[in-house]
Amino acid sequence: MARYWSKRKGDKHSMDNHNLEEEAKESVSKRRKNAEHTGSTVAQAPHNDGHQWRKYGQKWISRAKHSRSYYRCANRKVQGCPATKTVQQMDSSGNGTSKLFNVDYYGQHTCRGDGIANPYVVDTAHHSMEPINQNECNSPTLEHEAHEVQDERFENLCMVQNMPEYLIDFELERAFEFIVNSPLGSEHWTFDDSIRCEHSPICIWG
DNA sequence: TCGATTTGACCGTG
DNA sequence: CACGGTCAAATCGA
Secondary structure (H helix, E strand, O other), X not given: OOOOOOOOOOHHHHOOOHHHHHHHHOOHHHHHHHOOEEOOEEEOOOOOXXXXXXXXXXXXXXXXXXXXXXXXXXXXXXXXXXXXXXXXXXXXXXXXXXXXXXEEEEOOOOOOOOOOOOHHHOOOOOOOOOOOOHHHHOOOOOOOOHHHOOOOOOOOOEEEOOOOHHHHXXXXXHHHHHHHHOOOOHHHEEEOOXXXXXXXXXXXXX
C-alpha cells in the first residue's frame, strides 16, 4: 500500500495540450489576476451550479479551520475551458448544523455544457426572500462532522456565479432590507466580509 | 478498465 | 521562508 513519489522538478512538461503548456508558463498569480473573479451568493437549495467540476487539489489553509478545495471545469481537457473555482468551508453557523462555503470563481466558461444551464440563468432576482422565522432558519442537520465532508459541493447551498455587479449590489441591498425586517435581532447577524445569519445557511458577499 | 478523487510534493510569489 | 495553487501518482469506485 506504500506510495512513492517520482516527481521531478519541471515535471509539468507532461502536459500534452500546447495551450495548457503555454498556460503553465504563466504564473499562478498572474492567471488569478487576469481571470475574472466573481463572488457568490449562497443560499439554501440546489446541488449544483450548472457546471461539472473536477477536483484537482485540496489544502488546509493555515489560518482557517477548514480546508480549501480546488476545482476545474470538467471540460478543460476537451474544450480547454479555463474556469476554475475554489471552495473553502467557513465556520458553521451558530448552532453548528449548517455549513457555509466561500466559493470563488475564476475565469469564464468557454465550454459548451451539454444542456447545462448558463450560470447566469439562476434567477436571483426573483427567488423569494420570505422572512425566515426561527424554525426555518435551522438548516437540515448534517449527520457527519465538517471534516468528514469530502464532497461539500453544495450539500445545502446554491451558488450564483458570474453575478453581474449590479445584481450583487441589488442583492446586498435586499439583504440589508431583509435583515432589518427579520424577526431575528441584529445580534444574530455578522457583517464581516460577508453578511450571514448564525441560524441560516444564507450568506451573501460581494 | 477507466474516469474521478486523494494527497504529498513541487513551485512561484510576497 | 511561509503560504497558497497546481501537479501527478496512487487509489477508489462504478
